[in-house]
Amino acid sequence: MAIEMTGPATMAAPAGAPRDVIGWLRENLFSSPLNSVLTLISFGLIVLVVPPLVRWGILNAVWTGGLERCKAVQGTGACWIFIAEKYRLILFGLYPFKEQWRPLLMTVVLIALLAASMNRAFWRPWLGLAWLLGYLAMGILMWGGIFGLAFEDTDKWGGLPLTLILSVNAIAFSFPLAIALALGRRSDLPVIRMICTGFIELVRGVPLISVLFMASLMIPLFLPAGVDINKLLRAQAGIILFTGAYVAEVIRGGLQALPKGQIEAADSLGLGYWQKTGFVVLPQALSLVIPPMVNSFIATFKDTSLVIIIGLFDLFGSARLAANDPAWRPFYVEGLLFVALIYFVSCFSLARYSRYVERLARQGDQR
Template identity: 60%
Template sequence: MANANAAAMDAAGGIGESKLMAWVRANLFSSWANTALTLVVFYVVAKAVFFFGSWGIFNAVWIGTSAECRAAKGVGACWALFPEKWRFILFATYPFDEQWRPALSSAIFIGLYFFSAMRANWNLRLPIAWIAGLGTISVLMWGGVLGLSFVPQERWGGLVLTLILSTFGLALAFPLAILLALGRRSHMPVIKSMCVVYIELIRGVPLISLLFMASVMFPLFLPEGVSIDKLLRAQIAIIMFAGAYLAEVVRGGLQALPKGQYEAADALGLSYWQATMMIVLPQALRLVIPPMVNTFIGLFKDTSLVLIIGLLDILNAAKVAVADPQWRGFGPEAYFGVSLIYFVFCFAMSKYSQRIEVELNRNKHR
């Protein structure tokens, strides 16, 4: 049995190898031009890999002081920055002895993402899990009860701030977006024009200007002595921005739905809301998963713009970490570390959307 298997595998390997050679010849070296292009690309890739290997791995300073890093400057990377600064980058100015609280909060956030990703949980369990999860996170972050010391929002920062801004930004923008998209296709002129004006106004300005307005202009219009927290103002600006963009994505789905679906719903005597909830939205949202995830990913990264109003999200925390005179000049290493974290989140979102797209559209491939 084992021998037969091995023989079969050998044969397969042999065929595979000749197949590989044929593929290489057909795709990489089919003409002079292609051969030249292949060699150039190989050279560039090899050079980049070699550089990163020697800078980032072989000549890098993994553990040590900033003085040792400075000696290796230009030759090797300084990963020793992270043992020293990782807690600041991840938790920023949150009180040092209490940093298990934002750590646990980030873990709960990630747990909630996984929980929501499983289709088996798409029922009443989902809102309950979110309410329980967000309640626990609020208690952990603010404290002031159960023997936890109170921590004001000014001290929140790092990864958990990025997760708060993007999770609440998307979670609250999504219902807003659906209402705006439905409103824009409404036959009632007042509602329609209000939605159009809102969407076009918000889409017409960059997120930075919304954040600036929220942080610089808005406080001047408040009565004296009243001030709304900076984090909340930024969060509202992000929700408004995300809502306008997602609304246009949802509208795309609504318009792509064949007219027959609307007419069939009407023929069955369903009311507007019944038709929308049971017939229109389930199909429309399914159609727009790829552009929606695209918007999600974009907004997740856009939260880093809060650095211009002085909030310490994970990117700004990394920037502040390398403003320390001891570790000045090691920006590339810090940014590389943070970009890895961004990549993990964005790549997971992208992969998950591909899977869910296949699962939800299985009926079409039958």
């Protein structure tokens, strides 16, 4: 079997290579009886799954035209026309159709800022200023109400911009909160310790979905008439507090992993609490916990899709909304694949970036 499989490869490979191919196969795929069996099973699965998928997704798929063409291939081929028909609804949710250049521009600004912030060469004070200006510009774009832009309330925000706003804010604001909570939980002052521990345990003890429900349904019951806190703001605050509690525990793990000698060394140098924490403890503790922290942030990015239950249409919610159209409903899988691709690209970039930051952090150790 192994020889049969290498046949074509031998033909295709340049002279001298065949031995290497056979050797590579033997070493990596057929090194033991168990490995050989697993290789054959995997190969069989690939043969079973990939051709139908290619047939459905590419060969039999329809790319242009109208609903009738999709109906003709229903069940045998993918209807990518669904994406062409609904992409603006999926990407921008219920934002007024004519004004959708505004969330588009906002997304571009936000992604540009994120990309700049990821580059170490840009880690300068002016980056903070850029973020401030960027937030101002993004706010103006999304809300409008000045410079001749029509005012659009937050209940119309949706799609990818909403997902990005919710998750970027959640990550940006939960991080300092988490540091404060983690330090507070290890504080020598009992009141602070109890408050921080109580908060963390309380928030970790309930699912995000119930935090959102509380934020959207219960809070208005306790507010006096006429006082109305924005629903998006309530959801955003809920997500920040929730993420904060989880990341706090991750950071506490880093704090605990730090050798006691480091703190004693800082003490013996005569550093005060804030100097010790800022220069010795946190930099080391945080670089230790980059992977689990990024893990939490990726989870947060995806968890923002839960806001659909309080009637906000994030990327996933607006894809579902698009797929609820009775005429196009049979092709909802294509819509879900489309947003899955966006989610994957985002999360994968975040994961790759965390590898880069880890390497940066390790450079310090190697010096």
